[in-house]
Amino acid sequence: xxxxxxxxxxxxxxxxxxxxxxxxxxxxxxxxxxxxxxxxxxxxxxxxxxxxxxxxxxxxxxxxxxxxxxxxxxxxxxxxxxxxxxxxxxxxxxxxxxxxxxxxxxxxxxxxxxxxxxx
Ligand SMILES: [Zn+2]
Numbered sequence: 352x353x354x355x356x357x358x359x360x361x362x363x364x365x366x367x368x369x370x371x372x373x374x375x376x377x378x379x380x381x382x383x384x385x386x387x388x389x390x391x392x393x394x395x396x397x398x399x400x401x402x403x404x405x406x407x408x409x410x411x412x413x414x415x416x417x418x419x420x421x422x423x424x425x426x427x428x429x430x431x432x433x434x435x436x437x438x439x440x441x442x443x444x445x446x447x448x449x450x451x452x453x454x455x456x457x458x459x460x461x462x463x464x465x466x467x468x469x470x
Contacts, residue, residue, distance in 0.1 A: 355381050358430050365429065368415030376409055376426045394444040397434055401441075402427035 355377035362373040383395035396404065405427040414420045431438045 353434075358433060361433060362426055362429060366415060366421050366425070367417045367419055372413065372415045373426050376405055376413070376423065377430055379405060379408065380427065380430045393434060394447075397431045398439050398441045398444060402431060402438065 355374060356370070358377040358380075359370040359372075359374045362368075362377070363370055380396050380401065381392075383392040386392065386395075395401070402424055406423045409423045411423060412420050413423050413426070428438060
């Protein structure tokens with residue numbers, strides 16, 4: 352599954368209501384395509400923390416146009432499962448990142464004992 356529209360169709364089939372009821376949530380999950388056009392964009396939001404972030408942004412529940420109230424988390428879990436087959440943690444994604452020297456670079460602090468006025 353690739354497009355928010357298809358995820359919204361799946362949500363409608365599962366829980367009723369209209370496509371617009373869940374479209375914004377599915378669009379939020381896939382908005383990371385703006386910064387990376389291939390599947391690696393999913394590392395930003397397609398994980399357990401992303402599902403909980405959606406809940407923070409869209410509320411703990413949404414009310415469908417049918418009047419039915421459902422947990423927002425259900426929509427996020429559906430989206431991630433449809434794309435990845437499971438709900439990974441962010442740690443799963445991080446383990447797939449090949450470490451580069453610049454990632455661990457730290458500035459040397461120029462402050463010395465003399466700068467702090469200590470003997
Ligand atoms: Zn997606």
